[in-house]
Amino acid sequence: MKNYWRRKFHLWIDQRLVSSHEVVLKQKNIYILPSVYGFLMAAIVILVLIAATNYQNNLAFLTGFVLISIGFLSMFYTFRNLAGLVLNAGGCSPVFAGETASFIVSLSSVKPLGHYSVGVGTSKAALHYFDMEPGTEYRVEVPQATTKRGWLTFSRVLCASRFPFGTFRVFSWQKLDARCLVYPRPIQPDDAVLARVGQGEGDSRERPGVEDYWGHRGYRPGDSKRQIDWKAYAKEQGLHSREFVESAGSSWMFRLDDFAHVDRELALSWLCYLVVHAERSNQVYGLELTGIRIDQGRGDEHLARCLQALALHP
Amino acid sequence: MRGYQARDFQASPVTGDPLLSLDRPGVIPALLLSQLVVLLPLLFYLPSWISFTVCAVLMWRLLAARQVLPLPPRWLLVLLTLAAATAVFLYFGTISGREAGVSLVAIMFSLKLLEARHYRDALLIISVSFFVMVTGFLFNQSWLMGAYLLAAVFVILACLVVVNSLRGLTGLKSMMQMSGTVLLLAIPLMMVLFVFFPRLPGPLWRLPTGQSAGSGISDQIAPGDIASLHLSDEVAFRVSFDDGAPPGNGQYWRGLVMTDFDGLAWRPGRDEAVISAPPVVAGEGLVNYEVTLEPHRQRWLFLLEKPLTGPPAARRYGDLTWQTLRPVREKLKYRASSINSLVTDPAISPGELERNLALPGSGNDRARNWARDLRSRHDNDQELVEEILSTINREEFYYTLQPPVLEEDIIDSFWFGSRRGFCEHYASALAFLVRAAGIPARLVAGYQGGEYNPYGDYWIFRQSDAHAWTEVYLAGKGWRRVDPTAAIAPFRVEQDLLTDQNRRDHWLDDMIGGQDLLELPEGVWQKLRLSLDTIDAYWDRWVLSFDNETQNGLLRALGFEQPDLRLLIWLMCGGFLLVLGVAGIGLFRRRPEGDAIARSYRVFCRKLAKSGFEKQLAEGPADFVRRVIAERPELAGRIVPVNRLYIRLRYQTEAARPEDIRRLREQVRQLNL
Structure with a gap:
């Protein structure tokens, strides 16, 4: 029953919400409901008023009335704690499918007031609470699970608070305009598969992945930062790059067509593994997907380009 | 696969709702305090063994919070509760009278904190504490008790803020400020309700009340006895x-x-x-x-x-x-x-x-x-x-x-x-x-x-x-x-x-051992006593004896010919919403802090104007102060730091910190030319 209404509410709110890069929480998009504790307080107040009537006890009446007044005022206070909060969608670094994407949400305020014990998250059960003093900002990483490659849009964000009196729950669902690139889940292909890798263009059939240290050579622009021998640099011996045995000769061209016999997603996962591994082993590699060809290269940028192509492959 | 992560990812520390735990600093002491505040007036009216038990239980919880004593296991709590109920029954011979009932409530209420482990327990304790407060009014309805009520509500609200706050006790001052302002705003609302809330005449049911002999006049005169x-x-x-x-x-x-x-x-x-x-x-x-x-x-x-x-x-x-x-x-x-x-x-x-x-x-x-x-x-x-x-x-x-x-x-x-x-x-x-x-x-x-x-x-x-x-x-x-x-x-x-006169001024001498420790002009005590009695009388007239008859009289005085229930409800809701609206406007229309800087500077200029230095419109703050110092160099030590702070706050790019704004206001206030 409860879930039914929750689903209905979420459907309704999804229709209402327009995703935008920045949201200011205000009257229009904040909801306020009495909490369970608010109902408990109401019950106590009724009890007090009945007792007051029965005993004709005016001090008991005063207690009941002051509690009613505070109850209504606490609505304002709870609302004010959330109103004026500004949510800004920050970036989200790409992740591999199966990992948790974490969207950065930066929070600030248009009011000169602080916002206390506010929770931000994708659901009521997964709220990250924080205090925000007046005039300060706060950054929250909102985690979101990933299952498949491609663009992951930021789901609804819940902003909720019970501060200061717990009698009311104030909350706001927002859609922030942010997305996260999800790479395919890297899966290590077995040996039989590896045997077909790079056919045609690769000039070496060695299996990638064995990191044998070969020796130093002078630094050339374009060398990966990882190759630089920082120990030598620290000893003021100048910049040198370390060389690995395969890196000189191995170059790869991974093709989706090589794995045409298996499921597309599995093939992409294998390719993802191969690309990442090649980069780690400082090999030169390229990628050929249906309609896309990335020439051989190396480096973080190259890797990112390859992974993005894999992630967004139709 | 760990090795393939594109970057190091740290999961946010989301382990359930941290607000639901009572382990935050200050939460248990806050709950203890709100219990103590409402139980304190009861201790004067209940048998001493009840008071002792209640204090002992509260002390136990305090020691448990400091890890000196363990919390009692559940079976012991059940046993204690049953023992307390039995003891109350044996002592009073009933559990339904005023003293017996309130005794039972007091003991149960204090025991509740021993088993409080969750947020909902905390909130139950706080809401029930208001009810326990009311039981105290069955014994005493003096104006002092009324004042105590407000103080107790203030303390309990502050405790409630502590319980609902992520930081526990660290922001105590701002939390007290919050409970103070909410209480101040609640008082006019309370008064509206007090005057217009429909009062039913007579009791709904009767509970046996304890007999106590009335002093003064009895129904017989037997001079010989x-x-x-x-x-x-x-x-x-x-x-x-x-x-x-x-x-x-x-x-x-x-x-x-x-x-x-x-x-x-x-x-x-x-x-x-x-x-x-x-x-x-x-x-x-x-x-x-x-x-x-x-x-x-x-x-x-x-x-x-x-x-x-x-x-x-x-x-x-x-x-x-x-x-x-x-x-x-x-x-x-x-x-x-x-x-x-x-x-x-x-x-x-x-x-x-x-x-x-x-x-x-x-x-x-x-x-x-x-x-x-x-x-x-x-x-x-x-x-x-x-x-x-x-x-x-x-x-x-x-x-x-x-x-x-x-x-x-x-x-x-x-x-x-x-x-x-x-x-x-x-x-x-x-x-x-x-x-x-x-x-x-x-x-x-x-x-x-x-x-x-x-x-x-x-x-x-x-x-x-x-x-x-x-x-x-x-x-x-x-x-x-x-x-x-x-x-x-x-x-x-x-x-x-x-x-x-003589008779009444003597009791004090008796109290301080008959010695003239305190020599006051004659009649001082009488005056003091009369003033206190005046408060008592006003309290009686306007608070304690306010009932539906007084209410009707008041409505007639306001010009309502035939006050009835519907009118009362309209007046109550209307008045309440009106005051609530005013309070709401006050809460949401807060002047931005930037204005506070300008306000302080206006005060600063006014003070200089009194010493004969009028700030020209085209003059910047720095130029203005330079002109003042040129004429009265002895002022430099006093006004230059203030001016410097103002210029920094006004023209810096980032938002001014609240403590700086306060410092500016304080410096301007203390400025004496």
Whole structure:
């Protein structure tokens, strides 16, 4: 029953919400409901008023009335704690499918007031609470699970608070305009598969992945930062790059067509593994997907380009 | 696969709702505090073992929070709860009376914190604490308790903020500020509700209340039994006269008329007739007044002598006394009027005549003979009575609060023997003698004297003002008051009883060991006491005795002809929403901090303007101060730092920090040119 209404509410709110890069929480998009504790307080107040009537006890009446007044005022206070909060969608670094994407949400305020014990998250059960003093900002990483490659849009964000009196729950669902690139889940292909890798263009059939240290050579622009021998640099011996045995000769061209016999997603996962591994082993590699060809290269940028192509492959 | 992560990812520390745990700093102490605050007033009224148990349980929780003691396991808690309930039952013999019920609530409430582990327990404790607070009002409803209520609500709210706050106790100051402002805003709302909330008359159900003997006037007068009369300063009732007190010294307030004398004690007559018609009215001097009667658990009301009208809810008896239908258990406020020159129908029924002449069959023979002898010398009833009074005045009759105990023929032994006593002795002797002489007489118990409180313009009658006098029936004239105590020669009144002043200023000396540790001008204590009594009286009038009758009266005064429930609800909701709206505007329209900087600077400029330096519009703040210093270099040390702070706050790119804004305001405020 409860879930039914929750689903209905979420459907309704999804229709209402327009995703935008920045949201200011205000009257229009904040909801306020009495909490369970608010109902408990109401019950106590009724009890007090009945007792007051029965005993004709005016001090008991005063207690009941002051509690009613505070109850209504606490609505304002709870609302004010959330109103004026500004949510800004920050970036989200790409992740591999199966990992948790974490969207950065930066929070600030248009009011000169602080916002206390506010929770931000994708659901009521997964709220990250924080205090925000007046005039300060706060950054929250909102985690979101990933299952498949491609663009992951930021789901609804819940902003909720019970501060200061717990009698009311104030909350706001927002859609922030942010997305996260999800790479395919890297899966290590077995040996039989590896045997077909790079056919045609690769000039070496060695299996990638064995990191044998070969020796130093002078630094050339374009060398990966990882190759630089920082120990030598620290000893003021100048910049040198370390060389690995395969890196000189191995170059790869991974093709989706090589794995045409298996499921597309599995093939992409294998390719993802191969690309990442090649980069780690400082090999030169390229990628050929249906309609896309990335020439051989190396480096973080190259890797990112390859992974993005894999992630967004139709 | 860990090695393939594009970057190091750290999951956010989301492990459920941190607000649901009670382990945050300050939460347990806050809960303890809110319990203590509401239990404290109860401890004065409950048996000491209950208070001790409650304190011990709270202490246990405190020690557990400091990891000195472990929390009790669940079975022990159950055992403790059952043991407490049994103990309460064994002690009181019930669990439903006021004391027993509140004792049980107090113990259960304190035990609850021992098993509190979740947020919901915390909130249950806090909401129930308000209810426990209310149980305290069953014992005491004074204005001090009202003030305590507000203080307690303030503390509990602050605790509630602590419980709902992520940081626990770190922001204590701002949390207290929050609970303070919410309480201040709640007070006007509370007042609106108090005035307009529809009040139902009468109780919904009754609970047995504990019996306690009412002091003051009892329903019989037995002069012989009393060896020492204790004078109590307790207030019996307060009176405010519509047009000032009636002239003349010593107001006599009638409460109870006693006609039956059995040789030892006087009691009210058995068959008092209820009358509805007002007595014959003649003459002038109508006095209207309002009496606030403290609960005395009796039915009789007190009215100024020669009463004309009494409260409609009470019965009027033929002897011109009024009684309520049920004993007065709560403060009672009633209006009445008396007329100085009331002339009642002088006729008296044969039955009444007989009752007011009746004497016990035997005993007190000397007194009877003495009265018969007097009768033979005086034909005129009035002269006879005056002769008795002058005997009292002439002969060795003393007024004392420590009379000897009288045995057997008490009138004889008083009139011819001890000749020492207080009002009851004299009044009953006079009534006996007059009856023995064939003139109807009766005793009246009530209050006489009273003290005027100039701060509140009302009179206070205390238990020590209780008095008894005699009424004598004179043929053709009706009942006349005769106060034999007033006839005692002043020099035979025990010295320290001569003035109220003496008596009342002595209690303090007793308290501080009879030494003059505290020498204050005479009357200071009386003034203080009267001021406090004024607060009490206003509290009574405007808070405690506010009921649906007062409410209707108020509405009529506001111009509503026929106040009904619907009107009340409209007024209540309308007034409440109006005040709530104003409060809401106040809460949401807060001036931005930037204005505070400008405001401080305006004050700064105003101060300089007073010293003759007017800031030109085109002049920047730096130039302005430079111009001032050029003329008055000695000011540089005082104004330059302020100006520098202002310029920094105004023109810096990032937002000004609140403490800097405060510092600027403080510096400007302290600036003295």
